[in-house]
Amino acid sequence: MLYVYLKDEKTIELIDGKKLIISPSKHEILLEPFKDSEHSAQEFVAEISQNPLLRQFLFLKNVITMSLDNTSKATVNYPFCFEPYTDLATRLTSSDHEFKIKKLEEKINLKINEFGDLINSYYRIIFKIQLHSTALNKAQEGDSFLDIMQKSAESDPKIAEQIQSIFIDSFKSWQHLSELYRFLDHINIVEAAIKNSLSINQTMPLPEKSQQILDALSVLSKHFFIKTISMCIDCYFVYNDYPPFVSTTSSVRNMNLNNGCPRCGKKGLVHRISWDYLESITKLIMPYSSWLYEIIIGNAIANLDFVKDVYIHKKIHFCVNEKRLDPVESDVTIVTKDNSLLLAEVTTQSDDSNITSAISKKCEYMKKTQIPYEKLMYFTSSESSEYRDMETFRARIFGLKHLYKLDDFVNAFVLQKSQN
Numbered sequence: 033m034l035y036v037y038l039k040d041e042k043t044i045e046l047i048d049g050k051k052l053i054i055s056p057s058k059h060e061i062l063l064e065p066f067k068d069s070e071h072s073a074q075e076f077v078a079e080i081s082q083n084p085l086l087r088q089f090l091f092l093k094n095v096i097t098m099s100l101d102n103t104s105k106a107t108v109n110y111p112f113c114f115e116p117y118t119d120l121a122t123r124l125t126s127s128d129h130e131f132k133i134k135k136l137e138e139k140i141n142l143k144i145n146e147f148g149d150l151i152n153s154y155y156r157i158i159f160k161i162q163l164h165s166t167a168l169n170k171a172q173e174g175d176s177f178l179d180i181m182q183k184s185a186e187s188d189p190k191i192a193e194q195i196q197s198i199f200i201d202s203f204k205s206w207q208h209l210s211e212l213y214r215f216l217d218h219i220n221i222v223e224a225a226i227k228n229s230l231s232i233n234q235t236m237p238l239p240e241k242s243q244q245i246l247d248a249l250s251v252l253s254k255h256f257f258i259k260t261i262s263m264c265i266d267c268y269f270v271y272n273d274y275p276p277f278v279s280t281t282s283s284v285r286n287m288n289l290n291n292g293c294p295r296c297g298k299k300g301l302v303h304r305i306s307w308d309y310l311e312s313i314t315k316l317i318m319p320y321s322s323w324l325y326e327i328i329i330g331n332a333i334a335n336l337d338f339v340k341d342v343y344i345h346k347k348i349h350f351c352v353n354e355k356r357l358d359p360v361e362s363d364v365t366i367v368t369k370d371n372s373l374l375l376a377e378v379t380t381q382s383d384d385s386n387i388t389s390a391i392s393k394k395c396e397y398m399k400k401t402q403i404p405y406e407k408l409m410y411f412t413s414s415e416s417s418e419y420r421d422m423e424t425f426r427a428r429i430f431g432l433k434h435l436y437k438l439d440d441f442v443n444a445f446v447l448q449k450s451q452n
C-alpha cells in the first residue's frame with residue numbers, strides 16, 4: 033500500500049518486536065491531492081513511475097521557471113539533443129565561438145540603446161501633447177495615457193503619424209531583442225542538453241532510438257501541453273547565418289527529429305522541451321524541494337513483490353520502551369512483507385561529491401536516532417554508470433542510468449540481504 037498523504041501518525045511493528053512511529057510532515061497538506069488515486073496529479077505520477085524512460089527523463093537536468101503573474105504555475109524546461117557525441121559544447125569554448133558570442137552580446141547592447149532612444153521619442157511626443165491644449169482640454173479624469181495620445185492624435189494628424197511610426201519601430205526593435213535573447217539563452221543550454229543526451233544514451237542509444245523518446249514524451253501529452261523549441265547552433269557559429277534555423281512545435285509528436293539542420297545541413301540542432309505543471313505539482317517543486325521525485329520513486333517501489341507499505345516524506349521515530357527517540361525526515365520509508373525497514377532518499381543532485389557528503393551526514397544522524405533500517409537506497413541524477421556502495425552505512429547510491437531498470441536494481445540490492 034502506498035501512503036503519500038497521511039492524516040494521523042501510525043505505529044509500525046517491525047521484525048524482532050521493534051516499533052517505529054511514522055508521523056505526517058510539517059507540510060503534509062501539500063500531499064493531500066495524492067490521497068485520491070484518480071486525482072490528476074496522482075495519475076500523472078503513477079504514469080511516470082511505471083514508464084522506465086519517462087522516470088529517467090524527469091530526473092535529467094532541467095530549469096524550472098515560475099510564472100510572474102501566477103505563482104501556482106511552474107514551467108519545466110528540459111534541454112535535449114539527439115546527438116550525444118557532438119562536439120558542440122567543446123567548440124563553444126573555442127576562441128572563434130567565444131568571439132561570436134561576444135558579437136551577439138554587443139548586438140543586444142546596441143538594441144537596448146535603440147530601445148532607449150525610442151523611449152526618449154515617447155517623452156518628446158508627451159511634451160508635444162502637453163503643449164497641445166485642444167487635446168488636454170478634451171482629456172477627462174480617468175483617461176489613460178493611450179486615451180490622451182489618441183485624443184491628441186485626433187486633433188493633430190502629424191502626431192498620429194509619429195505615434196504610429198514609434199509603435200512600429202519599437203515593436204520591431206522588441207522582436208529583434210527577444211530573438212537575440214532567445215538565441216543566447218539557447219546557447220546557454222547546449223552543455224546541459226548534451227549531458228542529458230549522454231545520460232539517456234546509457235540506456236537508449238541515440239540517435240537510433242530517438243523515436244522512443246518521443247513516444248515516451250507523447251504519453252505526457254495526456255497530462256500537459258508540451259511545447260518544443262529547436263534551434264541550430266551551427267547556422268550561426270559555422271556559417272555566420274543569423275538568425276539561425278528555428279522550429280517550434282506545440283505538440284511533441286511534430287518535433288523535428290531530423291538531426292541535420294534543414295538550413296545549413298550540420299548537426300547543430302539543440303532542443304528545449306517544456307510543459308506547465310499542475311498547481312498541485314508546482315507546490316512540490318519549490319526550490320530545495322524534491323517531493324515530486326520522492327513520490328515518483330515511492331510509486332515505483334510500491335509495486336515490487338517484497339514491499340508491504342511505502343510512505344512518502346514522513347517523520348519517523350524509533351520507539352524504545354514506549355519512549356520515542358528523535359525523529360528523522362525520511363523521503364521514502366519502505367516496510368517489507370517480512371517487516372524489515374528500508375529507506376530511500378531522493379535527489380536530483382548530480383555532483384558525486386555533494387551526494388556522498390549528503391548521504392554521510394544523513395546516515396551519521398540516523399545512527400544517533402537508532403532508526404533500525406536494513407538498507408538505504410539513494411536515488412540521484414548522478415551521471416556515473418556504476419552504482420556505489422557505502423558499506424558502513426548499508427547504503428547504495430544509484431544514478432540516472434539505474435532509474436531505467438529500477439525494479440531490477442532495487443531487487444538485486446534487497447535480495448543481497450537474504451543471501452548474507
Ligand SMILES: [Zn+2]
Pocket residue numbers: 264265266267268276277293294295296297298300
Ligand atoms: Zn543550421
